[in-house]
Amino acid sequence: MSRRPDPSRRSEQSRQAILAAAADLCVEVGFAATTIEAIAARAGVGKQTIYRWWPSKAAVLLEQMQRVREASADFPDTGDLRADLLAQTTALEGLLATNDGAIWRGLLIAAQSDDVAADGVRALLERAVTDAKQRLAKAQASGELRADADLDMVVEIIYGPLYHAWLLRVRPLPPGYMKEILTLVFDGLKPATGGDAR
Template sequence: MSRQPDPSRRSEQSRQAILAAAADLCMEIGYAATTVEAIAARAGVGKQTIYRWWPSKAAVLLEYMRRIRDARLGFADTGDVRADLLAQTTAVQTLFGTNLGAVWRGLLIAAQSDDVAAGDVRAFLEVAVTEAKARLAKAQQAGELRADADLDMTVEIIFGPLYHAWLLRARPLPEAYMKDVLDLVFDGLKPGEGGTAAPQG
């Protein structure tokens, strides 16, 4: 008796093929030149198959990025917040220098003119922001950071320079770029003169 094909398995194989095709095209020819038609041709599926699962190429690429993010470990917690932030931001800087950076750059550019893409990109970023704020809050409670530091603003100050330099391509980023950024930031975040430590106990 022959086994019947598993529709769910075939469906997941098609999804994987579409995600890989979208990412490969974006890396090869850029976000603007990547189209749903081209993705469908590369993946060996019909356009209607893509539109059944995603409303746009941005949505396809965001799912690709989301799967990569979810497969990785979350924000490190070694007990040294400065070291953890350096590890996290250096990993982001490294990603920006890979082909995945081209995918992310395209999505960020699309978000400037596409309200739907903008909402999806914000939701994607919110996961990373929430993880960073949770780690910073723990550092506040441990007395590593000023208790009065605004954590939303702190995240923007830490990650903002990296995004600014990368998106504007203002200058080549040295390997120690984020170490230098954090050295400057932590002069203002550490407890002591100009700030207070979180109460203990």
């Protein structure tokens, strides 16, 4: 006796095919040239199947990036803030150089004019910033970081140079780039001797 097809399994296979097709197309032709029609054709599904789950191509690619984020390791916490930041920012630098980085670049550009992309990018960045601030706050409590440091600003100072160089492609990032950035940053963020946080 033959088994009946499992609709939930077929749906999940279609969903995975759509995510993979959208990611591949975005890397190959760029975000702007990626269309729902092209995604559907590559995934072997109808357009309505895509629209049943997502309102736009940006939403499809945002789910792909959310999965990338969930698969990545949590923000490290070894007790050494500088080492943890170096590990995390180096991992981010590596991710930005991959196909997922190309997708993320497309979404960041689209976010300037696409509300779905803007909301999704903001949500992903807020989670990343929250993780970083939690680690920085712990470092403040342990005396590794100046007590008066504005943590939102610290995040911007640490990650801003990496995003600037990557997004604008002003120069190839040299080996040890984030180590040099963190050396400069920590000279200003380390607590003063004598107990004066300023």
